[in-house]
Amino acid sequence: MPALVHWFTGGALAAFLALLTTTATLGFAWYRAAVTEQDSVASKATSLAATERVRQVKSLLGKASAATASIFKTEMTEPELTKAAEAWVNKTHALIVAAYGDGEGALFMDNSGYVFYTDGSEKSKIRNWVDGRSRRLTELIPRTDRVAVREDFDPNKFDF
Numbered sequence: 001m002p003a004l005v006h007w008f009t010g011g012a013l014a015a016f017l018a019l020l021t022t023t024a025t026l027g028f029a030w031y032r033a034a035v036t037e038q039d040s041v042a043s044k045a046t047s048l049a050a051t052e053r054v055r056q057v058k059s060l061l062g063k064a065s066a067a068t069a070s071i072f073k074t075e076m077t078e079p080e081l082t083k084a085a086e087a088w089v090n091k092t093h094a095l096i097v098a099a100y101g102d103g104e105g106a107l108f109m110d111n112s113g114y115v116f117y118t119d120g121s122e123k124s125k126i127r128n129w130v131d132g133r134s135r136r137l138t139e140l141i142p143r144t145d146r147v148a149v150r151e152d153f154d155p156n157k158f159d160f
Contacts, residue, residue, distance in 0.1 A: 050148070056155040057099045058144045061137060063160035064092045068134050078122050085130045092137065095158045099149050108136045 071084045089109075097105035114135060116128040140147075 053099075053149040053151075053153055053155075054144055057095075057149050057153065058141065060095055060099075060155060060158050060160065061141050061144065064088075064095060065134065065137050065141065067160045068130060071130060072127065078126075081123060081126050085126050088130065089133050091158070091160065092133065096140070098157065099153050100147055101150065104140065104147070108133060108140070110136070 067088055071081070071088055076084065093105055093108055096108050111132045114132050116131065118124040118128055
């Protein structure tokens with residue numbers, strides 16, 4: 001075995017420095033790979049949770065849209081019709097605000113850009129009011145894939 005003095009001179013010194021550099025570089029690369037993998041897993045979990053929230057909201061909005069048929073299916077008196085329409089609009093509005101915020105909620109309640117025809121009766125006015133909300137709802141459903149659902153949204157609070 002060579003004397004200790006020969007281990008740290010010339011080619012032996014260069015080989016030792018290369019070993020230290022490689023070990024440090026490989027150690028850091030291994031650490032960065034582990035951190036990147038951890039970030040990737042966390043990002044994937046967040047993405048899956050967001051996709052699930054979008055699916056749940058879309059399902060609830062579809063059920064809300066289908067629920068308008070039951071409002072006008074049976075013959076109701078004017079007060080009963082008003083009560084049923086207001087109940088549907090309030091539930092749907094609450095769902096939209098919980099999922100997307102006040103901006104989408106305000107848009108849901110807005111009639112801008114729509115033309116309604118009426119015979120002047122109160123039932124016709126109620127039908128037009130529900131029809132306007134239903135139109136906004138059918139415009140929102142295709143956009144749900146592009147609009148972010150709030151992280152605190154709880155689908156268990158809503159049922160149609």
